[in-house]
Amino acid sequence: MEISLKELAARLGASLRGDGEIRLTRVAQLTDATPDSLSFLGDPKYRRHLAETHAGAVILTAADAEHAPGAVLVSDNPYLTFARAARILHPRDPVVGGVHPSAVVDPTARIDPSAWIGPLSVVEAEAEIGPGAFVGPSCVIGRGVRIGAESRLVARVTLCEGTVVGARALLHPGAVIGREGFGFAKDGERWERLPQIGRAVLGDDVEIGANTSVDRGAIGDTRIGDGVKLDNHIQIGHNVEIGDNTAIAANTGISGSTRIGRNCTIAGAVGMAGHLEIGDHVHFTGMAMVTRSFPEPGLYSSGIPAMPSAEWRRNVARFRHLDELTRRVKQLEASIKTMKQTTGQGDC
């Protein structure tokens, strides 16, 4: 893809300073850029790279634009404008409708003529695949699954029976949506499976990372809101609900029936117990252990950051006696108080 800076500015709705005839072919970081590259300055701490970049043009805030040596696209949100420019310079291939001859498609499936079913994919009975959808190689689309318009299953995605995917989803390899979740009744010492008859329902503009799993509901549905972004290796238990635009980083697990609000960010390797209520605009840092509800907006954390092992061993040994230590301090306070009274010393 090659485009003039002038045309790119017009498509992005950004104002242009400098030579609009510059031809751009790619995006790059300031330090790696070539004259055909578009770059950007997001974090002010990299401002020193601005003077030395070979980029043909840079996306900057109006304030930074004053100091730029070359052509500039001015934006209030350079990173967002850069993301959009990158999609223009590095477009996906257009989806060409059709079914690869090696795919196995049930005759009752309804596939829009503008959708693509890739090689060695399976589409089971009564599945519906919307306009412009892309089903990459080796996917499994279960019975009665619905996939919305322009959604993209990169490769090797599994959508179990009854799963619903909205429009413009992006599902990465190894994702498993709608498997029967972990529900058992106890029969003496044995576990008896509780059939899981709900569904997994994904809104529009949802993204599901590689090897991430979203279980179907036990009774009723698991619900992933519009604009939710899930990274790799995330486990979403049955009947979890996640509000719109919440983003979750890799390796996190959300236990069954927990409800998470809108616009939350949950960092990597967080663990959440089941049946919790997490409000809107709640943020957890990495590896947080969430054992109670957090209905109020805020930033929450837990865990012990790494330290030299010898130091850690000493502190951990003391942690095992922290309750006792606290009692000893209380005892000391009582002794001091008594001694002060005895010796006639007041606190002030």
Next chain:
Amino acid sequence: MEISLKELAARLGASLRGDGEIRLTRVAQLTDATPDSLSFLGDPKYRRHLAETHAGAVILTAADAEHAPGAVLVSDNPYLTFARAARILHPRDPVVGGVHPSAVVDPTARIDPSAWIGPLSVVEAEAEIGPGAFVGPSCVIGRGVRIGAESRLVARVTLCEGTVVGARALLHPGAVIGREGFGFAKDGERWERLPQIGRAVLGDDVEIGANTSVDRGAIGDTRIGDGVKLDNHIQIGHNVEIGDNTAIAANTGISGSTRIGRNCTIAGAVGMAGHLEIGDHVHFTGMAMVTRSFPEPGLYSSGIPAMPSAEWRRNVARFRHLDELTRRVKQLEASIKTMKQTTGQGDC
């Protein structure tokens, strides 16, 4: 599936109170139930929903049955009876024997005529697949694998060479059983792989979640007992042994050669070091960090629950000096003791 309450009671061995001619078609929660629904009351805190439910019938204990407005199935264990009723009302499709024409099956594989091999699955040499087994789409069944009667591989399951699966297993998409585990010898700075010549052996009634991995043994086998239930994204290292009816929740990892007893429950995101001995009836709460053996039954925990980040930062900073703090308290205790002796104050 439609069934009369009378017939359902007979099949479940539950006693019936009320109109046995009621027709049921599905299970539902008390709050969502319709007149063709069967519901149940498990947790007494939801008893208030009983008066208002539209369910055609409800499964209750004898004590709760006194207060029910409508038809009742009486059970000592309503949740278990509900699980069984749900399987009757929502049966799986019966397995029809055969091999989909798109499957690739080695001529030396022995597949029972009542087993199904789904589309685009691969069955390698000398594999044996038992009566009534269901191999869904896009599975890979390695050389010499054995799958017991009525086991179900939902879709996209990988069983590596030599893996043994018992009867009535349920294996979910993305499961990888019997890959060569993480065993290396050091050659200077390089790692040299130790060939892993054992197997992964799963008992009867085992369940393996989505994207869960069970490595084969290095020498000797990895063993998963009868009735073991593994949730999604679990890692089981080489030569681990798990006793009968132990259940493990998602995102947990068990390192090599650790042995876990029978009837344990291990919550989500637990990590276990290698070469440990965990007894029978041992229970770990979520995110527990298991670095030593726990031979005795009991409930064990670790980790710091999440709190507001500002509070957490202050406490964590102090944790780094907990050993020092403990020494300071000891020093204070000594000073107080000396002062008491000097001033003639006794402890009692």
Next chain:
Amino acid sequence: MEISLKELAARLGASLRGDGEIRLTRVAQLTDATPDSLSFLGDPKYRRHLAETHAGAVILTAADAEHAPGAVLVSDNPYLTFARAARILHPRDPVVGGVHPSAVVDPTARIDPSAWIGPLSVVEAEAEIGPGAFVGPSCVIGRGVRIGAESRLVARVTLCEGTVVGARALLHPGAVIGREGFGFAKDGERWERLPQIGRAVLGDDVEIGANTSVDRGAIGDTRIGDGVKLDNHIQIGHNVEIGDNTAIAANTGISGSTRIGRNCTIAGAVGMAGHLEIGDHVHFTGMAMVTRSFPEPGLYSSGIPAMPSAEWRRNVARFRHLDELTRRVKQLEASIKTMKQTTGQGDC
């Protein structure tokens, strides 16, 4: 495979004591060995098994060899020699070049005649597959992917567009290399994807475990050095760099742009924040929470080991007030100091 001890000694470059005509067919542990087995003594604590083993021959250090009752191969590094012997006694099947008729291979892909493409695998346009490479069943090899000589994709491996794999790699089922990582710009409350235009580049002798994911670079590449070994269920974010011979155990996650040096070992379920610098010869114990850079060699840890839950609850409750407790101790120290001055007692 059957081999004489004499021939095995010659192939391993190990010196032989005892009967070189012994025929060996397998490796085994000392306690399970039969007369056709080769065993070894790694850990001195198992030396007592040496007298009772039925092994035909044992690999030992020169010092241990003095006490061996039977035939011995002498080695400075018995475990390494054992690993090599195991590969001789339990060789992989040789790779026979060809393409299974059920594979779907783009005509522009360049596949070395000595490489094997297994059943139901997909090879997209312009992929290059080197001599002696083995692509097992149900793999997806994206557009422009390069796979080096003698690399082995066991089964169901996904290599996304542009991924580069060096020579002699071993990639396990469920691995996903080169998916577009977790990069978004904020547009009000919405997330807008930043196209990820870098690649995932793996060196020689790399191993990637089951269901492990390595994301491609956002701009520039994610780089996995020569000899790096990754266990199962590991998440490697975009633009991470991992130095040669570093080994990482299962369930660990490394966030974007973190750089890890050479010869590190990272145990299971470790979490690393993004944009960190980890030096060479850095070692983390299991479940370590890595929130800052560790440029210096050393062993680092964090986390609270599991303990009985009642005890844990009491200590955790105190942890929430650890900052306050520390202040109270400080206050006590000040009181004591004042009292000592008042009463004329010195510290020594």
